Amino acid sequence: MASRVIPVDPFDLVIFGGTGDLATRKILPGLYRRFQAGQMPEGARIIGAARSELTDEAYRELVRAAVAEHVDADRQDGAELAGFLDRVSYTRIDARGGDGWDTLAAKMRPDTIHAFYFSVGPGLFGDLAERLNTHGIAGPDCRIVVEKPFGHDLASARALNETLARHFVEHQIYRIDHYLGKETVQNLMAVRFGNMLFEPLWNAQYVDHIQITVAETVGVGGRGDYYDKSGAMRDMVQNHMMQLLCLIAMEPPYTFDPDAVRDEKLKVIRALDPVDPDDIVRGQYRAMNGTPGYLEDAEAPDSPTESFIALKLHLSNWRWKGTPFYLRTGKRLRARTSEIAVTFKDPPHSIFGEQPGQRSNVLVIRLQPNEGIKLKVTIKEPGPGGMRLIEVPLDMSFAEALGEGVRDISDAYERLIMDVIRGNQTLFMRGDEVEAAWAWADPIIAAWEARGDRPEPYDPGGSGPEDALMLMHKDARRWREVRP
Structure with a gap:
């Protein structure tokens, strides 16, 4: 009994912290499996963003290594991986400065779903949210994904919510809990x-x-x-x-x-x-x-x-x-x-x-x-x-x-990322x-x-x-x- 795969619309997904542990263990391997399942359309693109100085090809090699380590060997296919890597690129970003933001803005295509995964510590959420807006990258229909912890207590959770709310409305914010x-x-x-x-x-x-x-x-x-x-x-x-x-x-x-x-x-x-x-x-x-x-x-x-x-x-x-x-x-x-x-x-x-x-x-x-x-x-x-x-x-x-x-x-991350692209917040915390x-x-x-x-x-x-x-x-x- 094969599961029914419902394709999503073309998208640009930016993974801030795209060289980090979560990205290489869960997000990128999960996206590869969704590509294998036929759920990623021809017009889908994945953009890694981090502080490291990497070329597109160097980042693709990092993604290739992540897939090799975290995807079952019998699910790996050379031709499919090559097709997936064709959709991957990289942009160096300074989360607290100005470097790389204009380059990223130029990469974002009009009339395409824009999603931004904050695979970074909560201390950078505000900086990323502010720069996405000041550089004109975040449109009214874009989505941001933030990882736990959502605060350390009630006061910090409120402060985090207020920070995000300065730049995004609630229907744009996806607080992800892989459970x-x-x-x-x-x-x-x-x-x-x-x-x-x-x-x-x-x-x-x-x-x-x-x-x-x-x-x-x-x-x-x-x-x-x-x-x-x-x-x-x-x-x-x-x-x-x-x-x-x-x-x-x-x-x-x-x-x-x-x-x-x-x-x-x-x-x-x-x-x-x-x-x-x-x-x-x-x-x-x-x-x-x-x-x-x-x-x-x-x-x-x-x-x-x-x-x-x-x-x-x-x-x-x-x-x-x-x-x-x-x-x-x-x-x-x-x-x-x-x-x-x-x-x-x-x-x-x-x-x-x-x-x-x-x-x-x-x-x-x-x-x-x-x-x-x-x-x-x-x-x-x-x-x-x-x-x-x-x-x-x-x-x-x-x-x-x-x-x-x-x-x-x-995998849980695969499903939730695809829900972000669909704009379905059912499995995300408000x-x-x-x-x-x-x-x-x-x-x-x-x-x-x-x-x-x-x-x-x-x-x-x-x-x-x-x-x-x-x-x-x-x-x-x-x-x-x-x-x-």
């Missing part, structure tokens, strides 16, 4: 709103609780300087996990329209209750058996920054009042996995009495690895001997269900969403800083701090085991 580009994340909406089977049960009357887990096996090595200023709360919960929570908990939008979807997500964030300190567990992985701990990886002795956090959240709205949401994320855990588990309530009365095989129904939406959806149900164990109940999964992994077609499922998320997160962070709380040490390769287990146990519930 929203994952196939299974988008399937949350398809599962909920495309199947009558689930939506009538998607509320506090039938759902016991919901778990959202994003577990990583890696530490913070290489990102220590950034990570120690953010921690798991700012790096993961306030943005990625907040977006997953919104998609799980939101009301049905009146249509699958960008602002209709984002209006409903915003209502979820604003319905979040303040979090009791007893419902927060912070952890920090320690050194063990020769494996460095967080303090060594981050090169931050005596740091109070968390590499793990678990929270119990409540929503004060009609649909979810009384149903807890448990979120956890951390570094150096047993396995790399991201999943959402919706646990339904038990039947009000069991005609089978107490049986060990009878379990609550659980809908598991797995984001990575092995993307797919699994529903756990209770059936009779085959064979004679009476009514013995067992739990079995109704399993749909994308690899099995779609066969070869799963190879055509685009400015008021970002500010609402910080308005909820800031008091939580300020409270533990004021108390002087320190994260609980935990062993690498496990499930996190012991207190995180107790967060569930005190409610007579258990975390789903983190498995590869």
